[in-house]
Amino acid sequence: MGLLTNLRQSISRVTGSLFSAQDPKRIGIYGPPNAGKTTLANRIAKDWTGETIGEESHIPHETRRARRKENVEITRDGKSVTIDIVDTPGVTTKVDYKDFLEHDIEEDDAVERSREATEGVAEAMHWLREDVDGVIYVLDSSTDPFTQVNTMLIGIIESQQLPVLILANKTDLDGSSVSRIGNAFPQHETIPLSALEGSNMDEVYEKIAQYFG
C-alpha cells in the first residue's frame, strides 16, 4: 500500500505541475444524488465570494445542469488556490419519472424533470472525462457508500489520474459513519463535514488548498 500511495502522490504531483500558476483549476463536485453537493458548493462559494451557486433541495436531481462559480480564491496557512467550482448533477445509472411523483410533483413536470436529469447526468460524465482538473467527491455519511455508482465513479476518476478529495458529508445526521466511507475507499483520505451546518469547513479548505493548490 506504501508503494501505491507513493505512486498516487507522484501522479498527483505530475498532474499538479501541469496546472498553470495563474489559471483557475476547474474542480468538479461529484457524487450520487442527494449527497449534499449543491449545499457544499453554496457553502464554499458563500464563504469566499459571498454568493451562492444554486438551489438546494431534498428532492433528488434538483441540480440538472452543471453550474459554475468562477474564480473562487481560497487561502489557508499562507497557501492560496483559485478554483472554478463546478457543481454537477448527481450521477446514477437509472432515472424513472415516477420517482418524482412521490415528491408531490405533477406528472408533466416529473417527465420533464426526468428528461433534464438524464441530460444532466450525461453532461456530468462528459465534464469528468474532458473538462475538470480535480474532483471533490461528496458522500452522504449516513448512507451505505459501497454502491456501484460510487465504485465506478471513483474508478473513473482514478483512471483519469485526477486529484480527488473524498468528503463524508452530513455528519450532523443520526447514523452518520465516517469510518464506513473510509473503509469503502481506503486508498483515499476521507474528510468529515456537515456542509449544512458548516462544521469542519476549516479542514475542508485546508485540504482543498493542499490537494488542488
Add this chain to the structure above:
Amino acid sequence: MAELKSGDDGTDGVRIDLISADRLESLRTMEKIRLILDGVHEGNVVILESGLAPEEESKLIEVTMSEISPDGFTGIEIETYPGGDSKAGIVGRLMGNSSDSKMTVIGPANQIETLHKDKDFISTLITRR
C-alpha cells in the same frame, strides 16, 4: 418493455447472456455498449466475464442516460466486483485500463434489485415483469 422469454418447452423465465472475456476483448467500446444495452432493452440480464474499463463505464452511463424515456426504458442496474488478482487490478486501474477480472452483471433497472453488496459478495433479486 421487458418481456418474459419462452424456452423450447414453453417455460417462461428471464434470459441471461454470459459474454466471455475473449468476446469482449474483440469489440470496440461502442460495440460493447450496444451489445449490453441492446440486450438490456430486450429485458435480458447481461453478465460480462471481464467487465469494462473505467472509460467504457463512463460512456455506458452516458449512452444509457440518452436512451431513457418515460414509460419505457428507465436505465440499468449494474454490479461489478473484482476478481482474485486484486494487485493486477490496482495497477491496471492506475494505468487507466483495468477491465480484467471484474465480473459485471447488468440488467434492466426495473427488473434487478441489489439486496446486499460487500467487497466479496453480491445478492441480487431478478424479477419478471
